[in-house]
Amino acid sequence: xxxxxxxxxxxxxxxxxxxxxxxxxxxxxxxxxxxxxxxxxxxxxxxxxxxxxxxxxxxxxxxxxxxxxxxxxxxxxxxxxxxxxxxxxxxxxxxxxxxxxxxxxxxxxxxxxxxxxxxxxxxxxxxxxxxxxxxxxxxxxxxxxxxxxxxxxxxxxxxxxxxxxxxxxxxxxxxxxxxxxxxxxxxxxxxxxxxxxxxxxxxxxxxxxxxxxxxxxxxxxxxxxxxxxxxxxxxxxxxxxxxxxxxxxxxxxxxxxxxxxxxxxxxxxxxxxxxxxxxxxxxxxxxxxxxxxxxxxxxx
Numbered sequence: 001x002x003x004x005x006x007x008x009x010x011x012x013x014x015x016x017x018x019x020x021x022x023x024x025x026x027x028x029x030x031x032x033x034x035x036x037x038x039x040x041x042x043x044x045x046x047x048x049x050x051x052x053x054x055x056x057x058x059x060x061x062x063x064x065x066x067x068x069x070x071x072x073x074x075x076x077x078x079x080x081x082x083x084x085x086x087x088x089x090x091x092x093x094x095x096x097x098x099x100x101x102x103x104x105x106x107x108x109x110x111x112x113x114x115x116x117x118x119x120x121x122x123x124x125x126x127x128x129x130x131x132x133x134x135x136x137x138x139x140x141x142x143x144x145x146x147x148x149x150x151x152x153x154x155x156x157x158x159x160x161x162x163x164x165x166x167x168x169x170x171x172x173x174x175x176x177x178x179x180x181x182x183x184x185x186x187x188x189x190x191x192x193x194x195x196x197x198x199x200x201x202x203x204x205x206x207x208x209x210x211x212x213x214x215x216x217x218x219x220x221x222x223x224x225x226x227x228x229x230x231x232x233x234x235x236x237x238x239x240x241x242x243x244x245x246x247x248x249x250x251x252x253x254x255x256x257x258x259x260x261x262x263x264x265x266x267x268x269x270x271x272x273x274x275x276x277x278x279x280x281x282x283x284x285x286x287x288x289x290x291x292x293x294x295x296x297x298x299x300x
Contacts, residue, residue, distance in 0.1 A: 069251050107142050166300055169235050174296035180288060188281075189220045219255045226252060240292045247285040253275060 001013050008019035016023055194214055226248040232240040254277035261269035 008157075043142070055141075072262075082110060156267065169233065170296055171300045173234065173237065174231060174293065174300060176228075176232055177289075177293055177296070180225055183221075183225055187218060191218045212259060215255070215259050219252065219259060222248070222252050222255060237296075240295075243288055244292065245286075247280065247288065251281055254280065 001010060001014075002008065003010055003020060003022070003024065005022050006017060006020040010018055010024075014024060016253040055143050155268060191214075226245070228247050229241075229248055232241070254273055258270065258273035258277055261267075
């Protein structure tokens, strides 16, 4: 054992420690510190598997009981029943019943085979039905192909119709713009002719009430043409529409300012507003208007 004070190895029955000299009341036993190790070369005892022993004894017994039960049910342990399996000399009646039994079994087998063949024929169909199904599938595929072709043709036709419609719209827009352009030119030529018959170029008109009335008539014509431009179906020519309508509207504003200057005897304003109107009408408005007409004419 060991000393609980200094840990020295001392005899088991010692009352005092030989090393530290203290009295020992409760020394530590070696068996409590270390477990016993197996000796070298000696294998530890195997544990007994109780479950294996139980199964090893129970299963054979169960098998024997089952075999005996089967033999008992067959009459091997009953004299009267055991004689029933002894050999009996066949008679004509026995042979006849055996033949009937064999014929019955053969008939049953034939019925079963016929039933199977019937089920297979119903499941797979006859050659004619298969041929009809195949032809039906072919017809369905041809119908689908024809439908696809019809859709493609219809799509192409719709595209052609759409292109024709666009061309028609463009042609109509060109015609209407061209007509309005001719009206602008006609109105200006009439105004110019009247101007030449009046005071003439460079002469102040703000002191002539009749001339002011004629100016207002020409302004009304410009506003009428502006309304026609707004009413047109411009379709995809929105940018061109906005520019032309903006110019036409500005022309009306400038010409109204020109008339107001004449009414107010404002010679400077009169001349300035006329110049603004003339520069726009004979400049940007006419140039852009003609470029749009040319563009539409090239498309159609």
